[in-house]
Structure formats: C-alpha cells, structure tokens
Amino acid sequence: MTETLSELTGTGPRVLPYDPFDPAFHSDPYAVYRTLRETSGNVIPTEAGYAVLGHRELSAVLRDPRFGRGDGAGVQDTYIPTSEGQSRVVMFMDPPDHTRLRSLINKAFTPRMVEAVRPLAEKFAADLLDRLRRESGGAPVDLVAEYFRPLGAYVLNVLVGVPEKYLERCIEYGNDAGRGLDPNYTLSPKELEARIAAREGYVEISLELIAARRAKPESDLMSQLVAVEQDGDRLTEVEVLTTAANIFLAGFSAPQAMMGVSTLALLRHPGQLAWFRANPEHTARSVEELMRYDSAVQLINRTVLENAEIGDTKVKAGDEVFMVLGAANRDPEAYDRPEELDLTRPSVRHLGFGHGIHFCVAAPIARLVTQVALTTLFRHEVDPVTLTPPTNGAVAVRSLAELPVVLGPTR
Template sequence: MTEASVLPSPDAPPEVLPYDPFDPAYHADPYKVYEKLRAEQGQVIRTAAGVAVLGYQQISDVMRDSRFGRGDGAGVQDTMIPTDEGLRRAFMFMDPPDHTRIRSLVNKVFTPRTVERVRPQAEVFAAGLLTKLRAEHGDGQIDLAAHYFRPLSAYVLNVLVGVPEKYLERCIEFANDAGRGLDPEYTLNEAELRTRMAAREGFVDISVELIEQRRAKPEDDLMSELVAVEQNGERLTETELLTTAANIFLAGFSAPQAMMGLSALALLRHREQLAWFRAHPEKVANAVEELMRYDSAVQLASRTVLESADISGVPVAPGDEVFLMLGAANRDENFYENANTLDLTRAPSRNLVFGHGIHFCVAAPIARLVTQVALNALTRYDVALVTETPRTNGALAIRSLAELPVTLGESK
C-alpha cells in the first residue's frame, strides 16, 4: 500500500496543536509555521490539551525532567502493540522503573558497535541498488523514495535483526503503512487507522516467528541477542521481548527512510553544500547530523505531566499533554546561529531529532548509519531533482517524502 499524501478534513478537529495539522502549507514547509508561531506566541504555547513547546532549551529540559513522562495519555495510547495479552506498550513508551529495567537490557545488545557491523553489507547493497536503477532507467526519471531509500532501510534493519530475505518486500510494505505510526489518532481516517494497526500486526507476526527460531537455534544477529540477554538475573518477559522487537521494526524502518529522503532533498536543493559533501567524504558523520537538524524527520513527540511543574514560567498540571515540536527546536535561533541555513561545516552540537534523556531513540544508530551510507553512494552520481517540492506523506510526527523523483546521471 502507498503512503497517504492527502490528509482527511474533519469538520471540527480537536484544538490540540497550535497549528492546523491538515494544512497543506504546513506539510510543504513546517518551518515557516514554526517561525510565525514563535514570533507571535513565544516558545511555549497553551492549547486545549496542554502546551506546545517550540524552544530548544525548553524541550531539552522537559526531556530530562522526571516530572514529565509517558503517563497514560493519548500519545501513549496511539502507540500500542497488539499481543496475545491485548494491546501493550513498548518500553520506549513506559516510565521508570519498568522503562529503566528493560532499557538497560536492550542497551546491552543494541549498541552503535552492533549496528556498525552491518555497514559493509549496507554499502554493497546501496551501490548495487543504484547500479541497477541506472542500468534500468538510464537518464530517465527515478523515484528514490520508493526504489532506493525504502529498500535500503528495510535491508539494513533486516540484516541487523536477522530477518530472512523473503520478508524484505513485506517489511517495506508494512513500513509504508506504519509511516504515520506516531501521529495522533484524530488526524487519521478509519482506513489509515486500520492499515496502521495491520502493519503493527504484521511486524508482530514476523517477530513471533523469529523469536521462536532463535530460541531453537541462535545466530549472529540482534534477535538472538535480545532473546538471550540477561543482567543481574533479569531477562525480558515474552511480551516485553515481542513488543521490543516490534518497536525496533517500527522505529527502524520508518525514521531512517524518512531521514534519507529529507537529507538527500536538502543536499540536492543546495548545490554548494552538495559540492562540499562530495569533497569531504571523511566528514560524512557531522554532515549528516547537520542535515538531520536542518530538516528533522521526527517533528513531533509528546510527554504527559506527571507532577505539577512549569515550562519557562507556564504552569502545567498532572495529566496535561506536552507537545514537543522537535523540528521547531532544531531551527531555534536562540540555540543555533543562522538556524535556517544549511551549513555542513557547522560545529557539531546535539540536535533533538532523536530526542534527549532516558527516552533517546533506540533506532538512532541505525538512522545515522543508513543515512551516511545512502548519501555517500548517491552523491557519486550526477543527481538532479525533477521537482523542488516533492510530496510528503502528510505525517505530523515523522515527516517523510512520499516520493523523490530525480534523474540519475553517470557516476563521478
């Protein structure tokens, strides 16, 4: 199934966010909307459901403050994983002490070094995809979103986790249908809600099969390590193992392919930056951090107020929802000089695309690696945009391109 490019238009959407989540202009360029909101209403804006936070420092503070957590708000309910025990939350959407216990076990096996092991295979696969696309299409038009970023993202995660190659196409389809997996329920129509849940069920089915196989015969992959991990006598329960595996699939497919697309688009729109990127392959890691900051794949996250607090003087009460506008924070002029400028030579600094604090995104190492690999391989070709304004998938939480049509010239 393909990603939606047209949002539903309910008669009276809830007044939850300080902007219209169905406005095509927002999806074309959210940063203009953030700039206007910041200028007119400040860094913290009260809404009918709680507050929306735009400032870098304010969001960073909230993410490190134990008075803000997951709670039981709508932001958690929208992320539930179907299991035999009913809908259950993955550990990324838990609060301590459960989150602390499970995260410590997952961190033992899900490390940057573990992810780095798949780089050589990822580089070979990326180069092979582009060679094949160039051979098939010549100087004709190619949709990089469909034929490069999505299969590359799926392949890398499948190799890392240990998913058989026969499931590659199915995983790509599930990832497309789950592309709005973190969006508030009210922004999706009934058909989109059904496909989102069907994608989660599909990843659960694959996870159940793999867990069974790795219990019987461990291999050198992440799933085997998750099945076997133990610390101080603690192990993952069956439900925790299943929801963790499914969550890795959901996060590990959608966000990386979104980041690849937005980063490639930014480079191709800024030809002088593209030339610098090609001339400095040794700087790819820092360059990708700047690209992810400039156009953030993860635009929106949420927290629930657990204890009375204030955010820059704005009081919040237990049960209030806090909408963290990460894309706005990554363009905050109070933190970044010339924040609206793409500058690959910018001194490294922590952007908030993966979050901060105890809920820092577990899939961050995958996204970084696959984006570096994808751009390094792609920029060896003479690539040109067919349109400067390709369609997005209409998502609020994970901003992704529905398409990226280009022409792919000779390799350099």
C-alpha cells in the first residue's frame, strides 16, 4: 500500500471499501465482507484503486504476470538493512529476480526438512502445556503469549538453526513483528520503533549464523541456504541474509495468528472440536478448513504492471489492487455453505497462503506448527475465559491479542 494513514481511515481518498480500524470490523470482518459482496460485487472501485473480494477474480490476479509488487512505499516499508543498504526480501520481488531466488530457496527449503522438526515441536508443545498447567494452579493462561508465541519461535529457530540462547529474544521479536505486513504509517511511533528493532535483531542473528554455517555446516535451513546451488548459481551473502529475514518475518507472525484464530474457532464450535479430537488422522485437512474459515492473512496488495482486467473490470498500469483474502475464502461461488466451519469438507482450496508465484514461503512452517499446537492443546480440557477476545488491530494479519483459558487435565 502506498497511501497515507488518513487515506486508510477515511479522511482522504478511501483505500478500502470498509474501515480496517473499526473494532466492530475486527470482531467480525466476515459480516462486513458479506454485506459488501451483496451490495457491491466482487470487484469494488475505491478512491485509491480496486478491492477484490471474489475467489475466482483474486486467484486470477495472483496468477497473472501483469500484476506484481512494483516499487511503491508499501514495498519499501518491508526493506531489510544490509551491507548493500536497504534491500527487499523475496516475497516483495517481481520476476526475474523473484524467479531466480525462489527457485534456489525451494531447492534448500524442502518439505522433508520442515517435517523433520515435527517430533521436536510436539515434545516442546507438550512440555510447555504441562508446565503452564502446573504453574497456573487453575488460574487463566494466555495462550497467545504463553503458548503460541513460544511454540512458533521454537519451531522456526530449530528449523533455521538459531541457537537456543536466542529463543527468548526471538519470542520478543515475534511479538514486535506481529504486524509485519502492515504499512509503516499504520503503526504508532512506538510500534514502528519496535518493528525496526526486531528486523535489525533478525539481521544480527542471521549474520552470526551465516558465518557459523559457512565455517561448519549442519543439517538446518541456514546451512542449506548458504550451500544451495543450481546450474552454477548461488545465493549471495546479502541474498542469504534477506531470505533468512524473510523467513523470520513470515514465519513468526502468520503462524502465531493462525494458531490463535484456529483455536478460537474450535472453542466456538464444540461439535467441530469433538470431531477434531476424535479424528486425529484428519488433522491436516482440518487445519486447512480452519484456515479457510478464519484466515490469518486477510489482506494483501498488488500493483497493476500493465493494462489488464479483473473479471469484467478494466484496470490500468499503476493502479493499486487490494485483495481481501478473508472475503475470498468465504465466497459462496467457490464454497458450499461458506459461513460454516466444517472439518469434514471434502476439498478445501483456500487462499490463506496466497496463490501463484508468491505462494507463502512460510506455508509449510505455518501448517506444521498449527497442526502441532492444536493437537497437543486439545488433548487437555480447555475452558475459555471469553469467546470474544480482542485482536491486535492489524490491517493485514488477523491475530488475537490474547486468548485466556483455564487448562484442565489431559483427556
């Protein structure tokens, strides 16, 4: 996004057809999306561009090379400090740079590598819950601060190869980077300062780790990024650094958000929770439906790189496109009974991780950590203190600020 805060909030040209800072919207964005779809359709012109709510239209945009990241202020807000100055990460690049880097990253970042972390994640989650239950003495436990955030940081650190001594520091960075996809102008000065400090902290840890893995490779992701080669091409030092930072930024905030909203959805639907507990062999499919039902990443944007169309709407080069993933994931043209949470839904092709060449690089991490978090948590009795906890107010990622529960014994 390239507009000012006043433009987002409605005192200038309206970026979005809804107010992303309205507490009522954060409480239930889907009611707003439903009304917009019924009154204005799936492609809605705004004073700053076009908002896209439809699954079909949004999928087409994400596959179309005529739409990309561009060079607007929204992209520049994501730059990482390196020895070559402020550098962009792969998720905010366009081809051909994106094509080259993503190919090398995919070669290093394999599903097998992610899956190898599962046993460690399961043990960490089980031990953490046992300790929280024991130490709480029946008092409420905030799952966001005391379970989701440490679990997400631990899994990411093990995968990348970050030393255990940095775990607490990375948990704090994960909190400070929790609005990582929101443009700078939507943050308070204190929030912006914390975000910058978190990014600089990721860079500091990554530089130390890159040097260590060049001297002594291990079996972690950083070692693979340092060593990966394809047709004689390798990642440069800065590219390894920005890729690591990309994985940190994407791998902390979105999985933490997914764990929270997915847990809340199950607590609000006791029948679905009972099915989830009774059918552990379908955990992976259940998590996909939970991601569709309440999407962690609600909003992403693209710039029109050359004249194109979105459905029947013609758009011009330079136009901004605001893609409402949360709305697309409840599009009645794409899903039967879209407003219902149904863990037995036979096929879930959601857009929670995007689509096309920019499909989220951290998706395997998010899937694994959410599966582990839910299956381990719901071996316990879990009594929510509230079913309407506050969100963190982010524009792009729907994340709970807290989720207090009373942890009971294992079932």
